[in-house]
Amino acid sequence: MFNGGMATTSTEIELPDVEPAAFLALLKFLYSDEVQIGPETVMTTLYTAKKYAVPALEAHCVEFLKKNLRADNAFMLLTQARLFDEPQLASLCLENIDKNTSDAINAEGFTDIDLDTLVAVLERDTLGIREVRLFGAVVRWSEAECQRQQLQVVPENKRKVLGKALALIRFPLMTIEEFAAGPAQSGILTDREVVSLFLHFTVNPKPRVEFIDRPRCCLRGKECSISRFQQVESRWGYSGTSDRIRSASLLVLLPIDSCFPSSPPQTRSAAPRCRPLLPALAAPRTRGQREGRGGSRGRVPALPCPVSPQGPDSHYGTKGLRKVIHESPTSGAKTCFTFCYAAGNNNGTSVEDGQIPELIFYT
Known part of the structure; x- marks a missing residue:
């Protein structure tokens, strides 16, 4: 040319x-x-x-x-990555949002994302933020979207622009106080939805609700484990009740395939399946249950997580410690576990004896 x-x-x-x-x-x-x-x-x-x-x-x-990539531009880059079909970049943005959820949703670019990107984020089980704060951010997004669509910023239009995103807010993970002070008075939920959620918070057995009640499990950081037992004995029998852990200050996993076996015990199988306790971010807070401080984080009660009895009599751990302190070999950070007796029929589980050989947690 x-x-x-x-x-x-x-x-x-x-x-x-x-x-x-x-x-x-x-x-x-x-x-x-x-x-x-x-x-x-x-x-x-x-x-x-x-x-x-x-x-x-x-x-x-x-x-x-x-x-x-930073927390303050993660949402903007996520939108662009999805637009330009860059899955690797999108994945990195989502990981950054998981680790820095609070900073990311407070960044200026959050309210500029499109609905599909908002939905992709709300679907994640790994967001590190309390649900009531996530709801507040979503409300801010809906107000910005109303303005983009030249709609009056009223509750009816906020609900309209949110569309399928509203169903992804996990209202059952809030405390009843958080729900009453925020979502219940926002006008975004219908009267029927508000009533059903209040019933979910206050009655047992809990009725079904239209919103997800699955905790957002934040599996981040380095995997660590601790055991409180100093000795192993036999035999542990099963009477049809459950062994359980009542509260945890951070996300704890129970290695349910590696409880003490009937043969000489191994503390953990090669690849145990784990059942998570409710993470601290999603744990309901009830009056009288808050305990001290654990490590650098506040101790937040989690729901009881029973491990159902199965199989023949087995070995069990004994001479359990009331307090176990785990120190990171790299950073030196300390995480303190305090074990307390939980009232009720727990199949003999106590501070001294139990069937769960170790706890897996993430620092």
């Missing part, structure tokens, strides 16, 4: 959907392998590289975004 008539003729080619700076970056890369991208041009350059099928430049743009 640089020979013949076109060489002496001034010709302009319009590219209406490509920014000049991004197109210049593309040309420089094609002719000199020079990568010229920055925070202001990376997204338009990524779009241009995809439009003209230059995968090497795409890779440079994605790598730049990964290195500059």
Whole structure:
């Protein structure tokens, strides 16, 4: 094209959907392998590289975004990653949001995301935030969306723009006080939904509700384990009741396939299946149950998590310690576990004796 008539003729080619700076970056890369991208041009350059099928430049743009991913831009980059079909970048954004949920939802870009991105985040079981604060952020998003759609910012329209996202708020994970002070008075829920949730909080057996009651389990950090037992004895019998752990200050997993066996015990099988206690973020707080401090985190009660009896008589742990302190070998951080007797028929489980050989937790 640089020979013949076109060489002496001034010709302009319009590219209406490509920014000049991004197109210049593309040309420089094609002719000199020079990568010229920055925070202001990376997204338009990524779009241009995809439009003209230059995968090497795409890779440079994605790598730049990964290195500059932070909590305050995670939602903006997640939206772009989904738009440009970059699953690896989207996955990294979601992981960042899981680890820094509070900072991410308070960032300016949160209210700018589209509904599908909001839904993708609310579906996750790994968000590290209390549900009532998540609800507050979603309400802020709905107000911004009403303005984008030029709708009056009233409860009816907030519910309308939220659509399927509203059903993903896990109202049953809130305390009754949190629900009464916030969602119940927001006007976003119908009267029938408010009544059914109040019944869920106050009566037993709990009636079914239309909202998810599954805890958001935050499995983050390094896996650690502790055991309170100093000795193993036999035999432990089963009387049809359950062994249980009543409260935990952080997410604890019970290795339910590696309870003390009838043969000489191993504390843990090669690949145990684990049943999680309710995580601290989702645990209901009831009057009189809050205990001291555990490590650097407040101790928050979790619901009892029974391990059903099964199989023949077995060995059991004895000489249990009332307090076990785990110290991280790398950071030196300490996590304190305090074991207390829980009233009720627990099949003989106590501070001294029990059938659960160890607890797995995440620092």
